[in-house]
Amino acid sequence: MKKYLLLFLFIGTITQSCNKNDDTPIVEEEQEEIVEEDVQLKSEVNDFVWSALNSWYLWQDEVLELGDDRFATTNDYYTFLNGFQTPRGLFQTLQSPKDRFSVIVDDYDILFNAFAGVYTTNGVEYVLTRPPEGGNKVVGVVRYVINGSDGADKNIKRGDIFYAVNGVELIAETDEEGNIVSSNLDLLNPDVFTLNFAELTESGLVSNGVNIELIKTEIIENPIHISKILEINGTKIGYVMYNSFTANFDNDLNTAFAELKNSGVTELILDLRYNLGGSVLSATRLSSMITGQFNGELFSREQWNAKWQPYLGQDNNFVDAIDGDPINSLNLNSVYIIATDDSASASELTINSLSPYIDVFHVGGVTRGKNEFSVTLVDNPVQAIEQTGQPPFPVPYIVLGGEFNTVENSNPRHKYAMQPLVGTNVNADGFGEFTNGLEPDFPLNESLGNLGQLGEPGEPLLDLAIEQITGISAKSLQIDIPDNYQIKTITSSNRMKPFREITRYDLIK
Known part of the structure; x- marks a missing residue:
């Protein structure tokens, strides 16, 4: 697409002094055509992110950058998309401040596995909270252990408390609303690590010398x-x-x-x-x-x-x-x-x-x-549902069930997918x-x-x-439980699992 702009050039500079009898100088105007070059789109994934959210996002009409009339030309649109180095950066920019749960992934297989109950874990389910003495320290309290996991064979039970990972004590700073602003909780991310356990005594938590190495494997958890x-x-x-x-x-x-x-x-x-x-x-x-x-x-x-x-x-x-x-x-x-x-x-x-x-x-x-x-969106902009006696009904991007092959027919050059919030339920x-x-x-x-x-x-x-x-x-x-012994969640293994905090709507059941 090319745009044509008119540039008015005023030719001739008047430097002479004129009296009232002088002829009025003639200023000649000349029009020259300037061609604006097409902007080339750098990332087709960015185009998918914007287009799919523009169609489906719950707060589309509230997000300025997702407005239907946000861009006057295709060049404007491509220039905007090219300003983001990663699809995730664009996705985050387009999120509403109300949105706490929408996600984007670079491989939809991870998303679908998580929905089927398949994920990588060592099986130890825990909550992270403050120890009785408070401060910025964090302890993990075992909630349960998943059957068939590595943790199930390590004699770990509900109520066990760990205070460190690989010998490093866990810490987290939180804001007034309880949101984590800084921490070393990423110590719990690797596939292999050692938990260091403690006992609860009258004087607080004391290391009991129990150290257990855990290994994450892929399992299917029966809910x-x-x-x-x-x-x-x-x-x-x-x-x-x-x-x-x-x-x-x-x-x-x-x-x-x-x-x-x-x-x-x-x-x-x-x-x-x-x-x-x-x-x-x-x-x-x-x-x-x-x-x-x-x-x-x-x-x-x-x-x-x-x-x-x-x-x-x-x-x-x-x-x-x-x-x-x-x-x-x-x-x-x-x-x-x-x-x-x-x-x-x-x-x-x-x-x-x-x-x-x-x-x-x-x-x-x-x-x-x-x-x-939420629903799952992949890069399939031409998907449509056939209707008897009528033109096909377009339903772009959304992963459908039944006989539809939304993923198989999506863009083969990438596997990005989004799980944005798209609606609410009332009773x-x-x-x-x-x-x-x-x-x-x-x-x-x-x-x-x-x-x-x-x-x-x-x-x-x-x-x-x-x-x-x-x-x-x-x-x-x-039993009278002191306030500092009550578990107040900072985060949990549950929340740290990929895509666990997602309610999915099945459009085609």
């Missing part, structure tokens, strides 16, 4: 960490600890609910305390397993940006089957959900969307506060604004020295839920 029946004073209580909404395991979850149903449970404790989210479809199915009496009724309603709402805004309804197989529903009128500050997105969606229909009792802490959902009452998190009905934090064992009486959060069901108070709830 159903525990499923069991507790019989307390004649009441059969189902307990399910579910750590990620992973659609690949929905049938396994349905099998677990079949066992609860066949055992005649009348109450359910759903433990989502370490569940940062996942598939919206899985959340819908899980909620249908808990209930069953609301098949076909509204679970959640999508709200996309202005460009896509007229076409994609639809209702997600309770279901009674998974790919044709009947769902095992408990038909409950109440549920007790354990949720904390490491419970987000699809976990919060489950709490919020069940609330209009049954009594949802939230035990634990304030949740993460993520009410948006049947129209409520969906919980950016500050969902408040618990029965608040209780986990604490140093009083963690108990997951799924067993004596674990404080489980005991608190059981108390609400049976009216029987447990010993774990009668």
